[in-house]
Amino acid sequence: MAEIRTEDMVLNMGPQHPSTHGVLRLQLTLEGEIVIDVKPYIGYLHRCFEKHTEAMTYPQVIPYADRMDYVNAMSNELSYVIAVEKLMGIEVPERVEYIRVIMSELQRLASHLLAIGTYGNDAGAFTPFLYCMATRERVLELFEITCGARLLYNYFWVGGLSHDIPVNFQKKVKEFVEFFKPKVSELNNLLSFNKIFIERTANIGILPADYAINAGAAGPVLRGSGIKFDLRKNDPYSIYPKFDFDIPVGQGLKGTVGDNWDRYMVRIHEMEESIKIIEQAIDNIPEGDVQSQIPKRVKPPVGEVYARTETPKGELGYYIISDGSLNPYRVKARSPSFCNLSLIRALSKGYMIADVVMTLGSLDIVLGCIDR
Amino acid sequence: MDIKEIYNILKLAFEEGIGEPVTDKPVDPYMIIDAKNINAVCLFLRDEERLQFDYLNCLSGVDYDKDNLAVVYHLSSFALNHKLVLKTVVPKTDPNVPTVSDVWAAADWHEREAYDLIGVIFENHPDLRRILCPEDWEGHSLRKDYKVPEFYNGMKVPY
Amino acid sequence: MDKFLLDIFGSELIKDLIIPVPLFAFVIVFALYAVLAERKVSAFMQNRPGPNRAGGRTGILQPIVDAIKLLQKEMVLPERADKWLYWMAPFVVFTGTLLGFAIIPFSSIYVGVDLNIGLFYFFAITSISVVGMLIGGWSSNNKYSLYGSMRSVAQIVSYEIPTALAALNIVMLAGTLSMQKFCELQAGGIQNWFIFGGPGGLSKVILIPFLVIAALILFISTLAEANRTPFDLVEADSEIVAGVHLEYAGMQMVMFLFAEYAQMFAVSGIVVTLFLGGWQSPFGNAIPVLNTPWMQFAWFIGKGLFFVFVQIWLRWTLPRLRVDQLMQLCWKYLIPIALVCVFAVGLYLVL
Numbered sequence: 001m002a003e004i005r006t007e008d009m010v011l012n013m014g015p016q017h018p019s020t021h022g023v024l025r026l027q028l029t030l031e032g033e034i035v036i037d038v039k040p041y042i043g044y045l046h047r048c049f050e051k052h053t054e055a056m057t058y059p060q061v062i063p064y065a066d067r068m069d070y071v072n073a074m075s076n077e078l079s080y081v082i083a084v085e086k087l088m089g090i091e092v093p094e095r096v097e098y099i100r101v102i103m104s105e106l107q108r109l110a111s112h113l114l115a116i117g118t119y120g121n122d123a124g125a126f127t128p129f130l131y132c133m134a135t136r137e138r139v140l141e142l143f144e145i146t147c148g149a150r151l152l153y154n155y156f157w158v159g160g161l162s163h164d165i166p167v168n169f170q171k172k173v174k175e176f177v178e179f180f181k182p183k184v185s186e187l188n189n190l191l192s193f194n195k196i197f198i199e200r201t202a203n204i205g206i207l208p209a210d211y212a213i214n215a216g217a218a219g220p221v222l223r224g225s226g227i228k229f230d231l232r233k234n235d236p237y238s239i240y241p242k243f244d245f246d247i248p249v250g251q252g253l254k255g256t257v258g259d260n261w262d263r264y265m266v267r268i269h270e271m272e273e274s275i276k277i278i279e280q281a282i283d284n285i286p287e288g289d290v291q292s293q294i295p296k297r298v299k300p301p302v303g304e305v306y307a308r309t310e311t312p313k314g315e316l317g318y319y320i321i322s323d324g325s326l327n328p329y330r331v332k333a334r335s336p337s338f339c340n341l342s343l344i345r346a347l348s349k350g351y352m353i354a355d356v357v358m359t360l361g362s363l364d365i366v367l368g369c370i371d372r
Numbered sequence: 373m374d375i376k377e378i379y380n381i382l383k384l385a386f387e388e389g390i391g392e393p394v395t396d397k398p399v400d401p402y403m404i405i406d407a408k409n410i411n412a413v414c415l416f417l418r419d420e421e422r423l424q425f426d427y428l429n430c431l432s433g434v435d436y437d438k439d440n441l442a443v444v445y446h447l448s449s450f451a452l453n454h455k456l457v458l459k460t461v462v463p464k465t466d467p468n469v470p471t472v473s474d475v476w477a478a479a480d481w482h483e484r485e486a487y488d489l490i491g492v493i494f495e496n497h498p499d500l501r502r503i504l505c506p507e508d509w510e511g512h513s514l515r516k517d518y519k520v521p522e523f524y525n526g527m528k529v530p531y
Numbered sequence: 532m533d534k535f536l537l538d539i540f541g542s543e544l545i546k547d548l549i550i551p552v553p554l555f556a557f558v559i560v561f562a563l564y565a566v567l568a569e570r571k572v573s574a575f576m577q578n579r580p581g582p583n584r585a586g587g588r589t590g591i592l593q594p595i596v597d598a599i600k601l602l603q604k605e606m607v608l609p610e611r612a613d614k615w616l617y618w619m620a621p622f623v624v625f626t627g628t629l630l631g632f633a634i635i636p637f638s639s640i641y642v643g644v645d646l647n648i649g650l651f652y653f654f655a656i657t658s659i660s661v662v663g664m665l666i667g668g669w670s671s672n673n674k675y676s677l678y679g680s681m682r683s684v685a686q687i688v689s690y691e692i693p694t695a696l697a698a699l700n701i702v703m704l705a706g707t708l709s710m711q712k713f714c715e716l717q718a719g720g721i722q723n724w725f726i727f728g729g730p731g732g733l734s735k736v737i738l739i740p741f742l743v744i745a746a747l748i749l750f751i752s753t754l755a756e757a758n759r760t761p762f763d764l765v766e767a768d769s770e771i772v773a774g775v776h777l778e779y780a781g782m783q784m785v786m787f788l789f790a791e792y793a794q795m796f797a798v799s800g801i802v803v804t805l806f807l808g809g810w811q812s813p814f815g816n817a818i819p820v821l822n823t824p825w826m827q828f829a830w831f832i833g834k835g836l837f838f839v840f841v842q843i844w845l846r847w848t849l850p851r852l853r854v855d856q857l858m859q860l861c862w863k864y865l866i867p868i869a870l871v872c873v874f875a876v877g878l879y880l881v882l
Contacts, residue, residue, distance in 0.1 A: 011674050019769040033678075033854050043504040050489065051513055086399050122769045124760060124851025130577040190848075196761055197850045213426050213450060216478025227450070234453060303398035306430065306446050306457065319432050319444065330514075334430035334446075342481040353678070354770045354853045371504060 008036060011353075015044050019122050019357045022367030026344070026356065033352045038345045045371035053331040058084050058298040059158055061331065065318075066152040068333060069369035071114050074107035074143075075311035077156040082237055083307035083318040084158045087300040095288035096160050097239045102173065102281050103146075103155065105274040109180070110139040111312035112267045112274075115364040119264060120191045122361040123200050128191040135183050138176055145172065159293040165285075173282050177275055184272055192268060201264060202255030205347040205359035209258065215346070216339040219314025220270065221363055224250035224263030231310035238309075243280050245273040260362040267364070270312075299326055313337050313364055337369040373454045375401045378423065385416055402444075402457035410443075410460045411470040417447060417456070418475055424451045428472070431482035433490030435515045441467050441492055462492065464515075471497040489514040554632050554643050558793045563594035565792040565839060572840065573847045604781030612778070613670035620667030621779065621786030627659030628790040628797060635800040636710045638810050638827040649710035650702065653801060654695055657756070660790060661687045664765065664775050667787075671778040679774020682854060683758065683765040689861045690755040690762075696869035697749035700742060700876045701725050701805045710804055717808040720815030724808040738879055741872045746806040748869050750838070753798035755857070758791060760846035764854055799838035800831070807834055 014025040023044035029037040049068065053061050065080040066073040078100055085092065117132030140150045145166050147155040155162050191197055207217065212225040222229060230247040232240040248269030250262025300322040308317035314336030323329040340363045347363075348356040375393040382390045382403075389406030390413070405413050417425040429446040436442035445458040462469055471494040473479040483494045484503040491512030494500055502509060508525070511518055520529055567582065567590060574581025586592030608614060631653050633643035646652050661684055668680020702708060704725060705716050717724050726746050728735030755762035765774045776787050803809060810827035812818070820826070852860065 009674065011678075018772065043502075043506070046504045048513065054516075089398070120850065124763070124767065124769060125849060127573075127577050127847050130579065134578060191850070194850060196852055199856055200850060200853060211477070214477045216428055216476065229450060235448075301398055304402075305399040308429065315429065317430050317446070319430055319446065321434065330432070330434050332430065332432040332434075334432075338481060338485075339478055342478070352853060352855065354764075354767070354851075357770050 006031075013356070015041075020360065021118065021365055024341075024360075024365070024367055024370075026360075028353065028356065030353065033354075035348055035351055035353060035356055038348050038356065040341060040344055042341070042367070042370050045367045047372065049333065049372040050331055053328050055327065057326045058300070058328060061328065062157065063152065063154045065333075066154060067368060068335065068372060069311065069313060069316075069337065069366045070151060071366055072107055072111040072312055072369075073152050074103045074155065075111075075309065076316065077153065078104050078238070079307060079309040079311065079316045080318050081156045081158050082309060083305050083320050084298065084300065086307050087303060087305040087320060087322055088158070088295070088298070090159045090293055090295065092159055092293050093288045093290065094239070094286045096290050096293070098281055098285045099161060099165055099290065100156060101238055101240065101243075102278055102285075103143075105277045105281075106139050106142060106173075108274045108312045109271055110136045112271050113139075115312070115361075116187065116191075116264065116267055119358075119361040119364075120197075122357050123191075123197055125191060125194075125197070128187060131183075131187065131190065135180065138179060142169070142172060142176060145169065157291075157294055158298050159291075159295055161290040164290045170282055170285070173278065177279055177282075180271075180275060184268060188268065192265065198254050198261060200354070200358055201259065201261040201362070203259050204255075204351060204355045205260045205362060206256045207258040207263075207343065207347060211346065212258070212343075215343055217314070217343060218336040218339055219310065219312065220263055220266040221314060221340045221343070223247065224266045224362075225258035226250050226252070226262075231308055231315060235308065237307070240277075243277045245276050248273065260358050263362040263364075267312075297326070299324070308334070311336060313366065313369065314340060333372060335369040335372065337363075337365040337367075341365050341370055373423070373452065375403065375456065378417075378456055379403060381420065381422060382413065382416070385420075386413065389413075400455075400457050402459050404459045404461060407460045407462050407469045410445075410458070411472055411475065413458070414445070414447075414472045414475045424449045425456060426450055428476035428478045428482070429455075431472075431479055431486060433486030433492045433514065435490060436461055439464055441490055441515075443469050443486060443492055445472070464491075467492045468495055469493070470495045473497055488512070491515065551633070551643060553641070554635075555629070557637075558629060558632055558796075559789070561796055562789040562792040563598065565795065566597070566788065567591075567594050568839070569792075569843050569846075572843045576844075576847050598785070601781055601785050606783055607778070607780045609672055609778045612672045616666045616670035617778075618783075620663050620670060620775075621783045621790070623663030623666060624660045624790040625663075625786045625793075627657055627661075627663060628793045630656045630659070631797045632793070632800075634710045635797060636714050636804060636809055637831050638824050639711070639714070640824040641828070642711055645709060645711045648708045650698060650708045650713075650801075650805075653710075653797075654691060654698075657794070657797070658687070658691065660794070663790075667775045667779070671775070673778050675771040675773075676775055676777045678771045679765050679767070679777070682767075682771075683775060685854075686758075686762065686764060686857060687756055689858060690752045690865075693748050693752040693861060693865035693869045694756060696866065696873055697745040697752065698801070698805055699873050700745045703873070703876050703880055704738075710809070713804050714809030714811060717811050718815065720811075720817065721808070721813040723815070724806065724811070724813075726806040734879075738876060741875045742806070744868060745872045745876075746802065748865050748872070749805065750802050750841075752861070752865055753802060754842060754845070755861070757794040757798050757842070759795065759842050761849040761852050762857060763846070763851060764857060767851060769851075795839050795842055796835055799835040799842070802838055803831065803834040 009030045011028045014020040015023040025041040027039040028035055065076045068076050113132040113136040117129040120128035144150050147153050147163055207225045209225045209227050212222050226249050228247050228249050248266050250257050254261050302324040304321040306319045308315050316336055317334035319332040320328055321330040347359045379393050389409035391404035393401050393403045395401040417423050425447040427448050429448055432444045434442040440461045442459050442461045447456045469492055486492045488502040488504050571581045582590030582593040585596045634649035634653055636642040664683040665680045668676040723730045726742055728738040758765045810831040812822040812830055
């Protein structure tokens with residue numbers, strides 16, 4: 001029989017595609033359903049963040065930092081203000097630190113809920129997505145009563161906060177914690193331990209631990225590979241050392257360590273840990289003025305700083321060079337999504353189209369953070 | 373391990389091209405490494421038993437001063453939990469820096485970004501293309517002397 | 532009913548023209564309201580109101596409003612698409628599905644046509660819609676569509692086998708292929724339905740597990756034939772966007788949707804006819820008023836709608852399988868198990 005001549009098919013997934021989580025283009029080279037090669041093209045959402053910062057004063061950058069990872073604005077702000085505070089040597093009041101931690105952990109819940117919901121949606125299960133969004137709504141309500149905004153807050157300022165928390169905030173957070181606790185097991189029943197879902201995620205997109213480190217994976221992607229590393233514990237910032245929480249890691253319960261299911265499960269467990277932190281923090285917020293340490297003029301000395309924090313997506317670092325003027329000389333953001341996305345090629349070769357979607361979802365990227 | 377000790381270890385391993393650590397400026401101390409050495413130094417930092425810098429946090433291109441560009445490497449170690457900042461400075465007229473993407477796979481995209489926005493050319497990089505700007509974009513936008521072009525593909529740019 | 536109509540009109544031709552009219556009307560109305568039902572059921576499962584503007588809180592007019600909107604839409608022809616094939620595909624799909632309704636026995640007095648090879652005809656004719664899918668996917672000149680149509684062909688052709696094998700159990704028990712005969716044989720109440728072994732002595736008890744399994748296999752594989760979740764790889768909006776439907780707009784799209792929803796009822800009708808007594812009342816003739824020909828319509832449609840509801844329910848609960856897992860399920864699990872059932876039933880009949 002004469003050999004049949006076949007050709008590989010090149011399929012552009014994106015920039016407009018429901019599961020690329022934004023305007024990402026993946027150029028897939030396919031042999032039937034099997035993926036031979038993936039070439040990601042990014043930059044469709046490039047907003048010149050780093051160029052913009054050169055023309056702005058330090059506090060003016062904060063709203064732009066919000067817009068980096070737009071589903072995760074609090075953590076972005078935290079990272080940026082910590083960097084500037086480090087550069088200026090500002091000690092913020094304890095009350096501010098507590099509020100910041102609570103806000104960041106609430107934001108972590110919101111971000112993980114979105115990641116998990118859309119991940120179910122990628123797998124074809126739409127209902128968990130809406131369940132997660134409904135729960136996330138409650139978090140956004142908490143933010144709304146605090147600073148008026150639901151998505152982009154501009155809440156953490158250099159040296160303090162833009163507002164104090166409202167009077168009934170603690171009560172509302174406690175209500176939310178009680179509301180949230182059963183949601184995790186509900187989600188587990190609906191999605192995490194669904195046979196089809198496990199089939200779709202276990203043993204797919206396996207990321208070995210040594211490669212994860214070498215390739216700069218961060219956050220749940222790194223921990224999904226079984227590495228117990230969390231900046232909140234390993235390189236503590238703010239007041240995280242005061243709290244007692246675990247670092248969940250991927251254990252390969254349903255497949256190999258470092259597969260999609262592990263990364264997914266790390267997020268589920270992290271939500272439980274965040275709830276723990278919030279519970280510990282919410283009753284202990286000390287009294288004080290949240291704006292007492294805000295400098296009149298943010299004018300750091302000549303120098304440079306690299307501050308990193310653990311956002312829901314992973315390590316977000318701001319490298320700031322100051323030339324002693326009111327405007328930063330250079331701000332570079334090391335975005336976790338950027339580093340995690342660069343893994344997609346290694347993770348999806350040899351799997352199927354449907355697996356590329358699942359692997360991409362498990363990396364939990366936000367294009368605003370990647371393209372900046 | 374602080375930067376002085378790391379400097380001493382490096383000084384022993386490499387005869388030249390290792391700058392004195394700069395510690396007087398806030399906040400992070402750094403060392404300036406010669407561009408031609410950077411790949412070897414990074415490989416040494418990663419594999420040396422006492423250092424084990426296995427993680428590249430960040431690689432940034434910087435418009436350093438009037439005539440020079442810099443590449444800044446933020447390294448950290450999982451095993452030993454210490455950090456290090458390296459810099460390499462190259463003239464704008466000849467902005468060639470050896471790649472470290474063979475040392476840390478993470479450097480791949482970071483170097484493409486530095487190439488795209490600053491214009492540092494990374495020698496031996498496997499796939500040095502623009503990453504954030506379109507492939508036919510002209511100029512490197514994060515340089516201080518960068519002027520936004522009037523037109524891009526016939527479209528007016530400033531609006 | 533044939534005779535009745537023949538008496539009224541006195542012409543074979545007019546009678547043949549009249550017979551499909553209620554069928555057609557049913558399919559259209561069902562498909563319209565199945566869309567609403569899907570939206571309402573999913574809304575209920577997801578704690579949200581669902582369509583609640585057109586026609587009050589129930590959204591009862593929503594399908595009509597949707598239809599009017601879609602009718603006004605432009606029918607887009609993609610660049611470099613194969614024009615004739617592209618226009619043809621939705622009609623082929625819809626026709627294939629609609630023709631399947633011809634043998635669905637709605638009541639003892641009404642069936643489109645009582646073929647003596649009814650079941651065989653159904654399997655044969657619904658395969659036509661696969662051709663439509665293939666045509667649509669190919670002619671759209673879109674890679675996603677092509678992938679969708681390739682998946683659809685592979686999927687539907689594979690799942691014909693477990694469907695046929697599961698149905699074969701009943702064919703062997705009943706000794707007929709006529710849909711009306713299946714229903715008539717299950718007379719006398721719920722214990723005589725084929726899922727409980729059909730009419731017969733006490734020895735049929737050993738058949739029950741096999742027949743329950745066969746019913747499940749039939750239901751699962753007809754789900755796949757109707758391209759419903761968890762087997763909706765053909766559309767797979769998160770992977771290949773919408774597959775075959777991707778380029779279609781307006782009424783063309785509606786044709787595909789109608790075909791899908793009509794298919795949902797058609798396959799439910801098959802499951803109901805073969806295993807759940809068709810139009811028979813579960814009480815048999817014990818309560819005669821529940822087994823009049825007009826009540827039989829209600830029983831049949833009610834049972835069918837229940838399975839449609841289950842399909843919707845599954846869709847909004849389960850994630851989607853992957854292509855290779857789909858094939859694995861079919862060839863490694865469903866077909867061998869169905870074969871075992873066939874073997875067991877055969878053995879029972881021989882002994």
